[in-house]
Amino acid sequence: MKRLLLGCNGRGAQHAPGSPPSIDEQFRMVKHSGVFDFFDRLPQPGQEAEYLRASEKHDLPMLTGLWTYTAGRDEALLLKNIQLTRNSGGECHNIMLFNQHADGHPLSDDEVVAFYRLAYEAGQRTGIDITFEVHIYMWSEDVRRVLAVARKVREAGMPFNFLLDHSHVLIKLESPQEQDVCDLRADVESGRLILDPFEPDNIVDLWIAENMTLWHAVRPVAPGGPRNLWASHPDGRMGRACQYPFMRPRPGEWHSEWFAYKLEPTKEVVRKVLAAHLDNPDSRLRYVTTEIIDLPDYGDGARYSLFEHSVALAHWIRDTEAQLRDQRDRRDRQATAATAEPCAA
Structure with missing residues (x-):
């Protein structure tokens, strides 16, 4: 079993959202925390050399990174x-x-698969894995499409490499408004689509069972909100509820009441993902990242330290993972002892 690698999203390497320190300082912070294996960030345009220098200086690789694309x-x-x-x-x-093509039409599953093929084949030529993520505003915001696309990718002769970001699923739990974004409400209310990770046959469990997750992005989120009252998009839309503080905020750091149970x-999703990895010698999971970030739908405008919360989440x-590994080892020892033949008198 490959060791899981834990990374910090580069947008989380800052204390005051919207005021990131220098690139060198971001790498120093993440390395100095002692809890991360890598820095999760694609070098930003025009700053490629600076990212590479900081990565080398602090011995902290940039193993993963992402970008948004329009077909x-x-x-x-x-x-x-x-x-x-x-x-x-x-x-x-x-x-x-x-979700929309450059000409404005919604992407079909086949068009998503075609873009996946382009990325997958390019990755194969260069020795890079690619993943497709479940994410708001993307083709996968309608979470019902994920397994359909995964099947089509496999039928086309490729593995489906998935990035599981549960925050973009749980944002819709207990939120009819969020469910209506992709016309999910009827399926949720009828039980055809189960979002609650504590219920049998929920959508995340179905994804985990497929063993298609290469990367698990861990962002704390609270079902049912609250929306980000302290940030908005350029068009005036209030930020969505994609991020919740991992620790109790200090007075004045958060715009709403905070309850530990909402985490x-x-x-539960993290426990399930890690347990499935530990129990399956053929697990494809390789990367886990903390995703406490700025941006309007997340932590923009908040007054708590994104990095402080990222480090706490990483710990x-x-x-x-250590607790689950110990539990598995105890089960294995007990099973071995139960099947061992008694010693001769």
């Missing part, structure tokens, strides 16, 4: 970024593919 416009950019991943010492490039769905992930 019909960004195919050349996709190929460029996959090569940039390779040139930066990376191993995996995540693709967030918008339990997030923690919790490490501790949880």
